[in-house]
Amino acid sequence: MATKKSAVEPPADVPDVLRAAEHNKSLGRVKASLSKSWSLSRAESLSGATQLGWFLVALGRESEARELADHVADGAPREATGALALAASSAIALAAHLARLRGDEARRASLVERLVASPALVAATRGVAAALAEADKDVRSAEVDPSQKHACQGFAQGCARAATLREAGAADLDLDAVERIISQGLDGLRAQLGR
Numbered sequence: 001m002a003t004k005k006s007a008v009e010p011p012a013d014v015p016d017v018l019r020a021a022e023h024n025k026s027l028g029r030v031k032a033s034l035s036k037s038w039s040l041s042r043a044e045s046l047s048g049a050t051q052l053g054w055f056l057v058a059l060g061r062e063s064e065a066r067e068l069a070d071h072v073a074d075g076a077p078r079e080a081t082g083a084l085a086l087a088a089s090s091a092i093a094l095a096a097h098l099a100r101l102r103g104d105e106a107r108r109a110s111l112v113e114r115l116v117a118s119p120a121l122v123a124a125t126r127g128v129a130a131a132l133a134e135a136d137k138d139v140r141s142a143e144v145d146p147s148q149k150h151a152c153q154g155f156a157q158g159c160a161r162a163a164t165l166r167e168a169g170a171a172d173l174d175l176d177a178v179e180r181i182i183s184q185g186l187d188g189l190r191a192q193l194g195r
Contacts, residue, residue, distance in 0.1 A: 014038045015049075015071040017056075017064045026148065026193050027055060040075045046087035053094045054156040058189035062098060069095035073111060089118045093164040100167070108167075115168050128170045132177055135161035139185045152192050159185035 018035040022028035034048045049072050056065035072091035080088050092115045099108035135158045142154025162181040165173055 013040060013075065015068050017068045017071075020064075024059070024193060026152070027052070027059075030055065040072065041077060041080075041084065043083035043087040046072055046076060046084065046091055050087065050090040050094055050160055051153060051156040053091070054159045054185070055152065055189055055193060057094075057098070057159075058155075058186045059193060062101070066095065066098045066102075069098060073114070078114075085118055089115060090160045090164055092118075093167045094160065096167040097163045112167055112169065115164075128165060128173055131161060131165055131170070132174065132181070135159075135165070135181050136177070139181055139188065142185075142188055148192050148195065152189060155185040155188040155192070158182075159189075 014035045015038075018031045018038065020031075022031055030048070030052050034045065034052065037045060039045050049068055053065040053069045056062070056068070069091050072088065073095040076088035076091065077084065092111050096108050096111035096115060099105075099111060138154045138158030138161060142151045142158065145151040145154060159182050162178045162185070166175065166178045
């Protein structure tokens with residue numbers, strides 16, 4: 001006799017934005033994968049959420065990106081270290097970036113305070129020129145990557161690195177270069193996600 005498989009319930013703390021119906025096939029796959037393995041204590045979940053956040057920004061869906069980034073920024077463990085702290089920092093930087101763009105300086109200031117207190121960020125912002133070059137390299141590599149999935153990941157990573165440097169207030173930062181990297185990354189994401 002065949003047994004019926006019961007549906008696996010996603011974890012309780014999955015953000016609503018991941019549960020919402022999705023018309024974009026690429027985003028639908030990302031959301032489904034993230035919601036199955038979601039955990040605020042897993043670096044992979046936080047990194048995936050940040051990538052998805054940048055995808056949403058590229059498609060003009062800032063409110064969904066903000067909901068997701070805020071969920072991670074507010075819920076990620078504050079005592080995180082290593083890969084988890086670095087992944088949380090990227091999500092916090094995205095939330096701060098979105099707060100800055102909408103003129104919410106109080107929210108941005110509280111996020112930046114948390115961002116600059118992260119031990120993972122100290123290491124990530126050493127050598128600002130090298131870190132900015134890495135962000136630019138991410139975008140350049142994504143532009144020639146034949147895989148849609150890897151190109152999207154590269155564009156999002158370039159945006160995340162550049163935004164983290166900007167929101168953390170890294171010294172001697174070329175803001176024009178940061179904005180160019182983010183703009184080119186978002187343009188690349190739009191082109192990839194629109195196919």
